[in-house]
Amino acid sequence: xxxxxxxxxxxxxxxxxLAKRFxxxxxVDGVDxxxxxxxxxxxxxxxxxxxxxxxxxxxxxxxxxxxxxxxxGIDVWAQPxxxxxxxxxxxxxxxxxxxxxxxELLTFSGRLRGMxxxxxxxxxxxxxxxxALADAKDxxxxxxxxxxxxxxxxxxxxxxxxxxxxxxxxxxxxxxxxARTIRDVLSAFTGRGGTVVLSSHVMELVERLCDHVxxxxxxxxxxxxxxxAIRAGRPLEEVFVELVGGGGRAGxxxxxxxxxx
Amino acid sequence: MRTAAxxxxxxxxxSLRSGPSALARRAGLAVGAxxxxxxxxAAFAGLAASRGHGALPADLAVLVYTALLLGWxxxxxxxxxxxxxxxxxxxxxxxxxxxxxxVVMGVGALIGVAPLATVVAALGLVPATGTTPAASVVAAxxxxxxxxxxxxxxxxxxxxxxxxxxSRRGRDLGVGLTAVVALSVQLVNPALQLVAAxxxxxxxxxxxxxxxxxxxxxxxxxxxxGRPLGQGLASLAAVAAVIAxxxxxxxxxxRRSLERVDDSARRRGRSTxxxxxxxxxxxxxxxxxxxxxxxxxxxxxxxxxxxLTSWLLPVLVxxxxxxxxxxxxxxxxxxxxxxxxxxxxxxxxxxxxxLDGTATWMLVSSATDEDDAHRDLVGGDLANAxxxxxxxxxxxxxxxxxxxxxxxxxxxxxxxxxxxAVGVGLSALVAVRAPYAVPASQNLFSSGNAxxxxxxxALTFVALAVEVAICLPLLxxxxxxxxxxxxxxxxALLVVGPAYGLVVGGLLRRAAAKRWAARGxxxxxxxxxxxx
Numbered sequence: 001x002x003x004x005x006x007x008x009x010x011x012x013x014x015x016x017x018l019a020k021r022f023x024x025x026x027x028v029d030g031v032d033x034x035x036x037x038x039x040x041x042x043x044x045x046x047x048x049x050x051x052x053x054x055x056x057x058x059x060x061x062x063x064x065x066x067x068x069x070x071x072x073g074i075d076v077w078a079q080p081x082x083x084x085x086x087x088x089x090x091x092x093x094x095x096x097x098x099x100x101x102x103x104e105l106l107t108f109s110g111r112l113r114g115m116x117x118x119x120x121x122x123x124x125x126x127x128x129x130x131x132a133l134a135d136a137k138d139x140x141x142x143x144x145x146x147x148x149x150x151x152x153x154x155x156x157x158x159x160x161x162x163x164x165x166x167x168x169x170x171x172x173x174x175x176x177x178x179a180r181t182i183r184d185v186l187s188a189f190t191g192r193g194g195t196v197v198l199s200s201h202v203m204e205l206v207e208r209l210c211d212h213v214x215x216x217x218x219x220x221x222x223x224x225x226x227x228x229a230i231r232a233g234r235p236l237e238e239v240f241v242e243l244v245g246g247g248g249r250a251g252x253x254x255x256x257x258x259x260x261x
Numbered sequence: 262m263r264t265a266a267x268x269x270x271x272x273x274x275x276s277l278r279s280g281p282s283a284l285a286r287r288a289g290l291a292v293g294a295x296x297x298x299x300x301x302x303a304a305f306a307g308l309a310a311s312r313g314h315g316a317l318p319a320d321l322a323v324l325v326y327t328a329l330l331l332g333w334x335x336x337x338x339x340x341x342x343x344x345x346x347x348x349x350x351x352x353x354x355x356x357x358x359x360x361x362x363x364v365v366m367g368v369g370a371l372i373g374v375a376p377l378a379t380v381v382a383a384l385g386l387v388p389a390t391g392t393t394p395a396a397s398v399v400a401a402x403x404x405x406x407x408x409x410x411x412x413x414x415x416x417x418x419x420x421x422x423x424x425x426x427x428s429r430r431g432r433d434l435g436v437g438l439t440a441v442v443a444l445s446v447q448l449v450n451p452a453l454q455l456v457a458a459x460x461x462x463x464x465x466x467x468x469x470x471x472x473x474x475x476x477x478x479x480x481x482x483x484x485x486x487g488r489p490l491g492q493g494l495a496s497l498a499a500v501a502a503v504i505a506x507x508x509x510x511x512x513x514x515x516r517r518s519l520e521r522v523d524d525s526a527r528r529r530g531r532s533t534x535x536x537x538x539x540x541x542x543x544x545x546x547x548x549x550x551x552x553x554x555x556x557x558x559x560x561x562x563x564x565x566x567x568x569l570t571s572w573l574l575p576v577l578v579x580x581x582x583x584x585x586x587x588x589x590x591x592x593x594x595x596x597x598x599x600x601x602x603x604x605x606x607x608x609x610x611x612x613x614x615x616l617d618g619t620a621t622w623m624l625v626s627s628a629t630d631e632d633d634a635h636r637d638l639v640g641g642d643l644a645n646a647x648x649x650x651x652x653x654x655x656x657x658x659x660x661x662x663x664x665x666x667x668x669x670x671x672x673x674x675x676x677x678x679x680x681x682a683v684g685v686g687l688s689a690l691v692a693v694r695a696p697y698a699v700p701a702s703q704n705l706f707s708s709g710n711a712x713x714x715x716x717x718x719a720l721t722f723v724a725l726a727v728e729v730a731i732c733l734p735l736l737x738x739x740x741x742x743x744x745x746x747x748x749x750x751x752x753a754l755l756v757v758g759p760a761y762g763l764v765v766g767g768l769l770r771r772a773a774a775k776r777w778a779a780r781g782x783x784x785x786x787x788x789x790x791x792x793x
Contacts (some may be wrong), residue, residue, distance in 0.1 A: 059626060060625070060626065060781075060782065061622055061625060061626060061781075061782060061785050062782055062785065062786065063782040063783065063786075080781075080782075081628055081629050081630050081631075081633070081778065082629065084625075084626050084627065084628070084629065085629045087626075089622075089626050091622055093619075093789075094619040094620070094622045094789070095618050095619045095620040096620050096623065097553060097557075097617070097620045097623065098620070099556065099557050099560040099561050100535065100553065100556060103535075104535040104556065107535040107536075107549070108535055108549050108552075108553055108623075109623065109627070111535070111544070111545055111546060111548065111549035112546050112549055112550075112623065112624065112627040113627050113629075114545050114546060117544060140560065142429055143429060156623070
């Protein structure tokens with residue numbers, strides 16, 4: 001990709017023809033996507049749509065077969081080490097250093113990035129407190145529940161205050177109270193100019209939280225843009241099912257025995 | 262009953278067929294079956310051959326029966342989680358009454374390699390002590406009762422420990438126990454040498470142990486055929502009563518384990534700083550990674566076991582080997598065991614990213630330049646050195662005091678330092694170029710799939726050879742130091758050896774860092790695709 005022009009500078013994330021196949025399976029099939037600075041984008045799609053693979057390629061954890069990604073103006077695959085300093089990541093399905101306690105994990109994460117020890121300690125304590133992990137801060141992460149792991153990973157992603165956040169299913173298995181807190185934290189983050197890209201398959205959540213949405217299915221982006229433009233007055237779920245297709249087989253005679261006495 | 266047997270067989274078939282580890286499981290079953298059959302036939306033949314040697318058949322039978330019972334009680338604890346019918350909590354959701362549940366678990370225990378091998382070994386009592394038809398019948402009954410006792414005791418102990426073993430701490434403990442058992446096997450040979458050195462020989466030792474055990478249920482079973490018929494039957498009846506008690510206890514324990522909730526994870530931990538305050542570790546990335554490795558040592562038993570193995574194995578081979586083989590004191594050359602320690606611990610990080618598993622993403626996504634990648638490699642090596650250096654010094658001093666090999670201490674430490682420093686650099690290069698995933702299993706003996714394990718150990722052997730080859734030039738200092746017993750040459754090796762190792766190892770690590778900075782995603786892909 002060329003150096004950033006005026007349009008590029010306005011975009012926090014730009015994807016061009018991003019593609020990845022695993023053996024015979026095409027996971028991501030040429031994704032183009034622009035995410036303006038300060039926006040809150042929800043990446044939605046059914047299971048297996050390629051959301052996690054796409055996010056892994058944007059965050060420099062998985063090398064794409066083709067195409068490119070730019071984060072905060074930096075080409076992720078030309079200058080991966082530089083680009084990674086600009087993002088906070090909450091990946092899906094990857095482990096943490098689980099034999100550390102919550103506090104230790106955040107200290108570890110901060111020191112990996114060369115942050116000042118006092119700053120790390122203060123931010124870590126605050127994040128653990130806000131995310132309701134203060135009681136569990138001295139427990140080993142290996143003993144955390146799934147929701148607690150999500151929260152401590154989110155804390156690690158926020159710790160170094162990056163301009164762009166990539167969060168893969170951040171609300172999965174998180175209790176409603178914590179989910180509320182996370183929503184508030186993320187909204188405040190975008191309010192101050194930060195950019196968030198999160199994946200989810202909960203439409204209500206994306207509708208309430210995000211100002212931009214990208215619908216993915218079978219490795220492609222079917223529609224992307226401001227939430228209001230995409231749904232055009234209808235519930236997002238309806239638009240999503242229409243775009244993705246394959247909705248409502250259950251009403252048409254299959255599983256007829258279910259519930260009959 | 263039939264359903265229970267069918268369930269057991271279906272589980273056995275399923276475990277052999279499905280999943281990525283099916284091949285390893287099949288190999289495991291084949292090895293287990295061969296081992297079980299071999300041990301069982303050996304025990305049977307040994308017992309049969311002892312017939313007519315005075316008190317020996319009964320004494321030997323006491324040992325065999327007790328060993329079988331111990332095996333039944335201990336092995337399930339070590340392999341907990343591999344047998345679906347062992348843990349009552351696994352079956353808790355099936356629509357079974359408690360009595361049906363006990364039948365399913367009991368029948369499950371009676372089908373397999375272990376029970377068959379047990380019966381074969383136990384039936385050795387018949388040819389050993391069956392001097393009359395009545396005694397033969399009593400011996401056969403004793404063999405059957407032994408199996409019942411083994412099954413009952415093994416299920417009861419598993420049920421009693423089910424809560425503990427299902428928790429993470431309990432599984433960690435199991436890994437530690439397995440290592441202790443594996444290491445103590447190393448001590449069997451020296452112990453046998455000591456026993457053989459006794460004036461009354463092995464038979465006397467066997468008799469001594471058998472006398473010590475004479476009131477245990479297994480001894481009552483083993484000695485029953487040798488007693489007058491009435492007494493023999495009475496001891497069988499007594500053991501039958503013990504079995505009934507054990508089964509009753511098992512029933513209680515199963516009920517308790519079904520009703521109790523596992524809350525072991527809820528316990529609060531102690532508040533700790535990541536970097537131990539007493540250690541002057543550097544700040545930043547290197548210190549964080551070194552501190553992480555040091556913290557992991559006490560918290561992930563696999564790492565502790567690996568470290569202790571590479572510390573103690575050379576000592577066992579060099580020091581205890583001669584004692585076991587010849588009964589003689591180790592020679593002053595034993596001081597060089599520390600070179601083995603340097604050789605092995607140098608390669609401890611040969612699969613450092615595989616050991617951390619997919620958590621490695623935290624390193625990949627936080628490295629911002631090639632120096633960061635270099636720091637990743639230095640951090641682990643620093644932790645390794647902080648642990649190994651004091652141990653090496655203490656070991657050398659202890660061995661020198663034991664053997665009088667004070668002249669050897671300087672060249673031994675110098676050579677060990679060189680091997681270690683070269684080894685850590687070499688291991689960094691291998692870790693980046695050929696990582697392989699290690700499953701987060703509680704079982705020490707399962708390491709990925711079998712073929713991968715073979716390739717990995719082949720790689721380790723090659724690395725060991727390269728490590729030694731790189732250090733060959735140091736023979737130019739070692740040989741004079743040994744031939745002339747020269748302190749000056751020894752001192753020279755103590756200085757030049759580690760310096761040489763640091764330079765060569767440093768170059769290797771730099772090359773590794775270059776690749777690591779570029780290949781993070783490729784390493785991640787290996788770790789992710791081998792997951793599960």
